[in-house]
Amino acid sequence: MTGKLDQLRRDAVAIFQAGLAAVAPGAAIRRFCQLEEGVLRVNGKSYPLDAFNRVVVLGTGKGGASMAKAMEELLGEHISEGLITVKYRHLEQLSTIELIEAGHPLPDMNGHAGARRIFQLASQADEKTLVICLISGGGSALLPLPVAGVSLDDKQQTTKVLLACGATIHEMNTIRKHLSAIKGGGLARAVYPATLITLILSDVVGDDLDSIASGPAVPDPTTYADCLSILDRYAIRQQLPSTVLRHLEDGAAGTVPETPKRGDRIFSRTDNVIIARNCDALIAAKRKAAELGYHTLALSSMLEGDTRESAAMHMAIAREVARYELSVAKPACILSGGETTVTIKGTGKGGRSQEFALAAALKMGEMKNSVVLCAGTDGTDGPTDAAGAISDSSTLEQARSLGLDPAAYLENNDAYHFFHALGSLYITGPTNTNVMDLRLILVG
Amino acid sequence: MTGKLDQLRRDAVAIFQAGLAAVAPGAAIRRFCQLEEGVLRVNGKSYPLDAFNRVVVLGTGKGGASMAKAMEELLGEHISEGLITVKYRHLEQLSTIELIEAGHPLPDMNGHAGARRIFQLASQADEKTLVICLISGGGSALLPLPVAGVSLDDKQQTTKVLLACGATIHEMNTIRKHLSAIKGGGLARAVYPATLITLILSDVVGDDLDSIASGPAVPDPTTYADCLSILDRYAIRQQLPSTVLRHLEDGAAGTVPETPKRGDRIFSRTDNVIIARNCDALIAAKRKAAELGYHTLALSSMLEGDTRESAAMHMAIAREVARYELSVAKPACILSGGETTVTIKGTGKGGRSQEFALAAALKMGEMKNSVVLCAGTDGTDGPTDAAGAISDSSTLEQARSLGLDPAAYLENNDAYHFFHALGSLYITGPTNTNVMDLRLILVG
Numbered sequence: 001m002t003g004k005l006d007q008l009r010r011d012a013v014a015i016f017q018a019g020l021a022a023v024a025p026g027a028a029i030r031r032f033c034q035l036e037e038g039v040l041r042v043n044g045k046s047y048p049l050d051a052f053n054r055v056v057v058l059g060t061g062k063g064g065a066s067m068a069k070a071m072e073e074l075l076g077e078h079i080s081e082g083l084i085t086v087k088y089r090h091l092e093q094l095s096t097i098e099l100i101e102a103g104h105p106l107p108d109m110n111g112h113a114g115a116r117r118i119f120q121l122a123s124q125a126d127e128k129t130l131v132i133c134l135i136s137g138g139g140s141a142l143l144p145l146p147v148a149g150v151s152l153d154d155k156q157q158t159t160k161v162l163l164a165c166g167a168t169i170h171e172m173n174t175i176r177k178h179l180s181a182i183k184g185g186g187l188a189r190a191v192y193p194a195t196l197i198t199l200i201l202s203d204v205v206g207d208d209l210d211s212i213a214s215g216p217a218v219p220d221p222t223t224y225a226d227c228l229s230i231l232d233r234y235a236i237r238q239q240l241p242s243t244v245l246r247h248l249e250d251g252a253a254g255t256v257p258e259t260p261k262r263g264d265r266i267f268s269r270t271d272n273v274i275i276a277r278n279c280d281a282l283i284a285a286k287r288k289a290a291e292l293g294y295h296t297l298a299l300s301s302m303l304e305g306d307t308r309e310s311a312a313m314h315m316a317i318a319r320e321v322a323r324y325e326l327s328v329a330k331p332a333c334i335l336s337g338g339e340t341t342v343t344i345k346g347t348g349k350g351g352r353s354q355e356f357a358l359a360a361a362l363k364m365g366e367m368k369n370s371v372v373l374c375a376g377t378d379g380t381d382g383p384t385d386a387a388g389a390i391s392d393s394s395t396l397e398q399a400r401s402l403g404l405d406p407a408a409y410l411e412n413n414d415a416y417h418f419f420h421a422l423g424s425l426y427i428t429g430p431t432n433t434n435v436m437d438l439r440l441i442l443v444g
Numbered sequence: 445m446t447g448k449l450d451q452l453r454r455d456a457v458a459i460f461q462a463g464l465a466a467v468a469p470g471a472a473i474r475r476f477c478q479l480e481e482g483v484l485r486v487n488g489k490s491y492p493l494d495a496f497n498r499v500v501v502l503g504t505g506k507g508g509a510s511m512a513k514a515m516e517e518l519l520g521e522h523i524s525e526g527l528i529t530v531k532y533r534h535l536e537q538l539s540t541i542e543l544i545e546a547g548h549p550l551p552d553m554n555g556h557a558g559a560r561r562i563f564q565l566a567s568q569a570d571e572k573t574l575v576i577c578l579i580s581g582g583g584s585a586l587l588p589l590p591v592a593g594v595s596l597d598d599k600q601q602t603t604k605v606l607l608a609c610g611a612t613i614h615e616m617n618t619i620r621k622h623l624s625a626i627k628g629g630g631l632a633r634a635v636y637p638a639t640l641i642t643l644i645l646s647d648v649v650g651d652d653l654d655s656i657a658s659g660p661a662v663p664d665p666t667t668y669a670d671c672l673s674i675l676d677r678y679a680i681r682q683q684l685p686s687t688v689l690r691h692l693e694d695g696a697a698g699t700v701p702e703t704p705k706r707g708d709r710i711f712s713r714t715d716n717v718i719i720a721r722n723c724d725a726l727i728a729a730k731r732k733a734a735e736l737g738y739h740t741l742a743l744s745s746m747l748e749g750d751t752r753e754s755a756a757m758h759m760a761i762a763r764e765v766a767r768y769e770l771s772v773a774k775p776a777c778i779l780s781g782g783e784t785t786v787t788i789k790g791t792g793k794g795g796r797s798q799e800f801a802l803a804a805a806l807k808m809g810e811m812k813n814s815v816v817l818c819a820g821t822d823g824t825d826g827p828t829d830a831a832g833a834i835s836d837s838s839t840l841e842q843a844r845s846l847g848l849d850p851a852a853y854l855e856n857n858d859a860y861h862f863f864h865a866l867g868s869l870y871i872t873g874p875t876n877t878n879v880m881d882l883r884l885i886l887v888g
Contacts, residue, residue, distance in 0.1 A: 206763075206809070279768065297741075299771055300757075300764040309753040313744075316782065319650075320744040324723065327743055338760065365650070 012373040022284030025066035028276035053128040057082035061136030065092040066432035085114040107144035115145035125194035137203025139213025154241040165234035185260035187216035192266040202277040220259035224251030278337040289333035303338035311359035348414020351382025361391035369444030378434040456817040466728030469510035472720035497572040501526030505580030509536040510876035529558040551588035559589035569638035581647025581878040583657025598685040609678035629704035631660035636710040664703035668695030722781040733777035747782035755803035792858020795826025805835035813888030822878035
């Protein structure tokens with residue numbers, strides 16, 4: 001590798017790390033929450049702690065442990081009690097708040113037990129209780145609490161039917177919310193009439209509050225009638241567990257209460273604050289790139305869609321920068337965020353970020369002095385121990401010299417082993433945050 | 445429609461038209477070629493016309509007629525003779541140069557006869573002849589001249605086999621060039637030792653000279669051995685017409701001469717000049733947008749890939765502009781060029797630009813005051829009479845009020861009828877140029 005490429009790779013890592021630092025839960029909580037003379041200020045609102053008898057911290061998600069730690073550092077002994085479900089081994093040393101390890105992405109009985117205890121704590125909160133709820137990505141799976149009469153198995157069976165029939169994520173969430181005691185505003189209902197502050201780390205494209213962890217503390221815009229329409233759209237009524245079908249039909253008939261809706265008084269004492277989102281990481285990374293002397297183009301924090309198509313489009317932009325400096329002058333840093341998907345056809349190992357880096361390498365054409373880094377901000381890319389990968393304008397040549405066929409690795413969805421062989425996996429370990437992915441392309 | 449949207453739509457059309465004007469063949473030829481005191485200057489090189497006994501104009505492609513007209517306007521009576529194959533009804537009134545109408549996209553016997561006559565004229569050119577060759581998109585189909593022993597039918601049969609086995613466009617061109625007397629440098633070989641100036645309107649992403657009209661006047665980097673590798677990669681030797689297989693095998697065995705290669709003396713008197721390309725249109729459109737007061741972001745002239753994926757990515761960028769002015773400030777004009785593909789699953793009518801405009805409308809989310817215009821610079825989008833379509837932030841509402849389901853139209857690849865109903869097809873008629881597509885998004 002030339003010295004120039006080496007420098008670009010170091011810059012790429014520094015830029016990514018700057019993005020990551022901006023969305024670390026501790027930093028994010030400190031940015032939005034301050035304690036001054038017994039008054040908790042959250043995003044401009046004031047909560048005098050002596051107005052409350054108890055401060056209870058609840059929550060769920062991959063960032064739960066770090067968020068809890070930052071909250072303990074902020075509120076210390078003001079916290080009366082706390083309970084948060086987190087992913088296995090995503091732990092921190094805490095004083096008051098209890099962490100419950102639970103299954104993710106598949107919910108398990110640990111999560112169920114944790115959710116039941118959290119719901120109980122929420123229900124016990126009274127007018128003199130301040131409840132602080134910490135939500136981050138993964139919360140849907142880590143906080144499973146089916147409505148009365150529906151078992152966790154029934155709910156999982158329902159998820160399988162919905163996946164098999166091709167329902168969209170929005171449709172799945174609509175039904176999930178109506179089968180949960182805690183999602184779709186259920187937590188806010190349980191907490192009422194206590195005061196509820198929800199601090200949110202967004203792992204959802206567009207940052208819709210009712211999508212992040214299925215919106216436990218926000219109004220649900222969907223209805224039981226919507227649920228039945230979905231069942232009929234895919235003709236799956238008969239495939240659902242009878243308990244599930246009965247609950248949804250009862251709901252539509254009005255014999256079971258709807259999920260809380262906008263304007264409901266239970267939301268009169270709730271405040272939802274997104275404390276970190278993909279765009280924050282993107283903007284911080286962009287700033288760092290500018291500091292390092294790059295002209296920057298941050299495309300969007302909302303990129304979705306097929307990973308290879310996305311890689312091709314990014315490289316079409318980058319190649320035009322290399323050739324004509326069309327969108328931005330050289331040396332350039334092109335950045336984007338969001339979360340793409342991988343269509344798995346092969347039998348290899350990888351994740352969307354590694355697949356992006358490999359697909360991008362194959363689209364570099366005549367580019368020189370160019371580096372691509374993409375990684376998940378949670379430190380995990382697919383079922384691998386890497387956060388992502390780094391490719392550059394020497395990657396194809398390097399692969400040739402090792403006798404590797406990059407196109408064949410891509411075809412087999414085996415980017416992990418490709419980059420492993422090249423020593424170009426990007427490994428961060430768990431970051432305790434999660435605002436989807438960052439991608440950056442340096443054109444030197 | 446609000447007055448604001450109306451203004452944005454007018455601006456969008458003005459921006460597209462400015463892009464189009466920059467790649468009109470006449471303007472492009474005048475930009476690169478001047479005649480001064482009997483000396484023809486082409487892109488910095490000088491050709492004193494009195495050094496030649498004859499000036500012969502040959503050519504092919506959708507822009508052929510306009511290019512020929514511009515050349516007659518420039519050289520007038522200096523032109524001794526001329527022959528160009530064009531698409532049916534793509535004609536102009538000319539004095540000396542003869543136009544032959546021929547089949548496109550499927551070659552026909554008219555094209556074959558025209559190609560034979562053009563090859564003959566080229567072969568007759570001697571040291572004292574100046575040959576000016578005018579090449580534009582569509583030339584591959586409009587100039588079919590199989591090598592001796594292979595019929596047009598055999599060649600077409602070969603194309604079908606290659607399409608069916610999933611060969612890439614690059615692989616198809618490799619074999620095509622080795623079955624053609626005129627492609628892959630064949631025309632340059634026929635013209636030698638005459639002087640050859642080739643003026644090219646590029647309709648190829650990346651503007652590779654050997655891809656445009658299969659490179660009749662440039663060295664061919666591919667070989668007969670490559671052809672056999674391709675046949676074996678797809679195991680299709682036995683499916684090819686025996687004449688074709690024999691020719692390729694003879695070529696690989698060295699009993700038939702290779703296509704001309706880089707360094708061959710036949711290229712010592714040739715000059716290839718791209719006079720217009722997608723990026724020229726893109727930059728002119730960008731300049732017009734800036735004149736109209738928009739902040740501009742021209743992404744790339746090299747966009748390819750799936751149309752809907754591309755639309756989603758463009759709108760992710762546009763939505764982020766609407767929300768945070770991330771990549772560019774409002775009012776913004778985001779532009780791109782190149783050529784996407786449509787995966788046809790439905791039975792409707794449309795083209796890639798109309799499909800893009802519809803897919804983009806479905807991805808506008810909460811955007812207000814936004815307009816999307818995409819169209820082919822040749823004035824034709826797929827098998828329709830429209831160049832493309834215009835959608836905007838009122839399109840979905842308008843569709844609802846007419847009882848149309850935009851997602852269903854998209855699913856059925858029926859964007860033409862959708863935009864026809866809305867009165868939002870963009871119709872220019874034939875433009876006599878062809879540098880692929882332009883897309884622009886205005887965020888007011």
